[in-house]
Amino acid sequence: MTTIQEDREDQEDREGREGRTAEDLKRLAEQAGRDLEDASALEILQWAVETFGKTFCVTSSMEDAVVAHLASRAQPGDSQVDVVFLDTGYHFPETIGTRDAVEAVMDVNVITLTPRQTVAEQDAEYGPKLHDRDPDLCCALRKVKPLEEGLTRYDAWATGLRRDESPTRANTPVVGWDEKRQKVKISPIARWTQDDVDAYVAEHGVLTNPLLMDGYASVGCAPCTRRVLEGEDARAGRWAGRSKTECGLHG
Ligand code: SF4
Structure with missing residues (x-):
C-alpha cells in the first residue's frame, strides 16, 4: 500500500505532467463522452490510462473490485493504476478486508485516504453520532473533503457508478466533466446492469x-447502511429513512 504521505514526492512529477489546462481537460471530456458512449468498459479505461498516465486514478468503495480489475487489465505490469479508497473510520470490517485483499492480490496500487480527524476527534468536536444528527456534515468531513484533497494530484478519476443503480444516476456519462473538482470523471461501467x-x-x-x-446491495459506512428489501433499488439501504441519497462525492 502506498499512502498519500509516502507518495508525495511523486506529486511534482504528476501535477501538470500532461501540461493540460482545465479548459483542455473539459474539451477532452466532452469529446470523449461522445466518442466513447458505445465503447466497452475496458476500452474506456485503456483510453484513460493512455490519455492521462499517472494523472489518472480509480476510486473504489470496495463494494466490489470490478473497476479496479478492469484497470489492472488496461494497465498491466509495473506502472499500476492507483486505486483510491476512502477509509472513513466507519466501514464494516468486511469492507476493510476487501480493501486488504485487493491490495494483496491485484495488479493495482491501493491508496487509502483518511479524514483529518479520527472518529473520536470528530465526536469530541461535534458530539457523538454526527451521522445521525447531520449526515451531510459527517459525509463532508469524512468523505468529500478527503477525496478532494486526494484527487488534487490527478487530472482524471474513474468511478463504479452505474445508470441502473438509482434514478439519481440514470444520466451518468461514461466520460464527463467534474465541474466541482475541475477534473475528467470517468464511469466505465455506467451502461452496465447488475x-x-x-x-x-x-x-x-x-x-x-x-x-x-x-442482503446488502450497496455497501457504505456501517451506521448508514442496511440490507435492502425485496423490490427496493440497490441504493435503498443507504441512509434509509432519511432524505439523503448521495454522500456528495458525485454531486
Ligand atoms: Fe458519516 Fe454516514 Fe456519511 Fe459515513 S455515510 S461519512 S458515517 S454520514
Whole structure:
C-alpha cells in the first residue's frame, strides 16, 4: 500500500505532467463522452490510462473490485493504476478486508485516504453520532473533503457508478466533466446492469465484499447502511429513512 504521505514526492512529477489546462481537460471530456458512449468498459479505461498516465486514478468503495480489475487489465505490469479508497473510520470490517485483499492480490496500487480527524476527534468536536444528527456534515468531513484533497494530484478519476443503480444516476456519462473538482470523471461501467457486473465477477473471479452475499446491495459506512428489501433499488439501504441519497462525492 502506498499512502498519500509516502507518495508525495511523486506529486511534482504528476501535477501538470500532461501540461493540460482545465479548459483542455473539459474539451477532452466532452469529446470523449461522445466518442466513447458505445465503447466497452475496458476500452474506456485503456483510453484513460493512455490519455492521462499517472494523472489518472480509480476510486473504489470496495463494494466490489470490478473497476479496479478492469484497470489492472488496461494497465498491466509495473506502472499500476492507483486505486483510491476512502477509509472513513466507519466501514464494516468486511469492507476493510476487501480493501486488504485487493491490495494483496491485484495488479493495482491501493491508496487509502483518511479524514483529518479520527472518529473520536470528530465526536469530541461535534458530539457523538454526527451521522445521525447531520449526515451531510459527517459525509463532508469524512468523505468529500478527503477525496478532494486526494484527487488534487490527478487530472482524471474513474468511478463504479452505474445508470441502473438509482434514478439519481440514470444520466451518468461514461466520460464527463467534474465541474466541482475541475477534473475528467470517468464511469466505465455506467451502461452496465447488475447482471453485467455479476457476469464479469463470475468470469474473472473478481473480489467482492462478502456483505453483498448477506442482503446488502450497496455497501457504505456501517451506521448508514442496511440490507435492502425485496423490490427496493440497490441504493435503498443507504441512509434509509432519511432524505439523503448521495454522500456528495458525485454531486
Ligand atoms: Fe458519516 Fe454516514 Fe456519511 Fe459515513 S455515510 S461519512 S458515517 S454520514
